[in-house]
Amino acid sequence: MPTVTVCPTGEAIYLAPDETVLSGLYAAGFAYAIGCRRGGCGICKVDLVSGRVAYNRTIAETVLTADERAAGTCLTCRAVP
Amino acid sequence: MGVLRMGYAHVRVTDMAEAKEHYANTLGLYEVLEEDGRVYYKGWDEWDHHSVVLEEGGVGLVKFGFKVQYEDDIDDIEKKAQSFGCTVARMSEGENPEVSDGIRIFTPSEHVFEVYHSQTLIGTEVGTHNPESFPRHLVGVGVPAIDHALITAADVKGMERFLTHTFGFFATERVQTSFDVDADHIGTWMTSTNQIHQLAVIQGPQGKLHHFAFKLADWTEVGHAADLFSMDEVSIDIGPTRHGITRGQTVYFFDPSGNRNEVFAGGYAAYPDRPVSIWTPDKLAKGIFYHARELNDSFTSVLT
C-alpha cells in the first residue's frame, strides 16, 4: 500500500492505489495551501525528503521545473507515491 | 464607440482531450474550429466566430482579444497605447483564424491584449429570424457567452490609468488601502458599457490569469452549473456564493489544467457617472465572498 510519512511527526498515511499525496493528506486531516487540485497553480508543493513519486499526468514546466523535480519538490495534487 | 467587449480568451491547457471534455461537454461551448493544435469555441448566444481558444502545452493565459466597433477605433487605440508607453504591434487579418487585422498591445501588466474590429459572423444558435429563446439541445451548463476576466498586475493604479486612457474604460468598483483619494489601489473592476465589469485587475504578479468567466442568467442557473460540476468531478474553488463586489452570483472552478473559470450572473448596470464603490482591506473578504466572509491567501496566489 502506498504510504506517505509526514515529517517531523512520522505519522504514516496510507493511500489507495493511484491516490494523490494531496488527497491522502487531506483525508487524514492535514491542511495546507492548495488551489486548483489540477496541477496548474503550483501552490500545493511540499518537500519530498525521501522516496519517489510519479506524475501520471502532464505537468507544465512552468508549474514544476526540472530543477524542482530534481531537488525533491513534490506537486502534491498530481503526485502519486 | 471604442471597445465593445472582451471578445476572446486564449489559454494554454496541458491536456487537450481533457480540456475539450470540460469546455465542450461540461460548459457546453460549441467547437467551431480545430487547427494547428488549437481548438476554438463559441457560446450559443455569441454571433462572432469564437470566444475561447485552447492551445495545448503549458497552462495559463496566452492573450485576450477586445473587439472595437469601428475600424478607425484601432488607430485611435494604437496611438493611445503608444502614448502611454506600451509596445504595440500590428497584426494582420487571419493571424488569428477568422479575426480581422488589428493591433497587439503589450500591457504595463505584461499581458497581451489584441484589439480587432471584426470576426467572421457565424450567428447565434437561435438565429435572428423569429428566434427561439434558447437552443433546445444545450450540452451541460450551456453557457451562452464569455463575460469578463480577472488578471493580476504589480501596479493596479497604473493599469487602471492604462485602461482608462487606452480603452476608455471606467471603474465601477475598487479595492483601496483606504477611502482617501490618495489611497493605493489593490483592485479595480472596469468596463466600457453597462456590463458591470469586462476586466478586473488585482494586485499580484505580472502577466498572470486569475480567472475568466462565463455569463449565466440568475441564481438558479448558477446552482445548476454547480450541480453539473459535481457530476463531472470539476474542481470547485468556491461557491455557489455572491460577490459583494459587483453583487454577482458565482461559482469559481478550475479547468482540468488548473486554469480558474467562473460562471457569473447578475451584477448591476454600470454607468460612467455612477460613483465608484470602494472596499477597504478589512472588508475585502466580504467584498469577494459575500457569504463566507473569509479569504485566504490562495485567492490572490492561486493563478495560472
Ligand code: FES
Ligand atoms: S493545487 Fe494547484 S497545482 Fe496543486
Ligand SMILES: [Fe+2]
Ligand atoms: Fe469574475
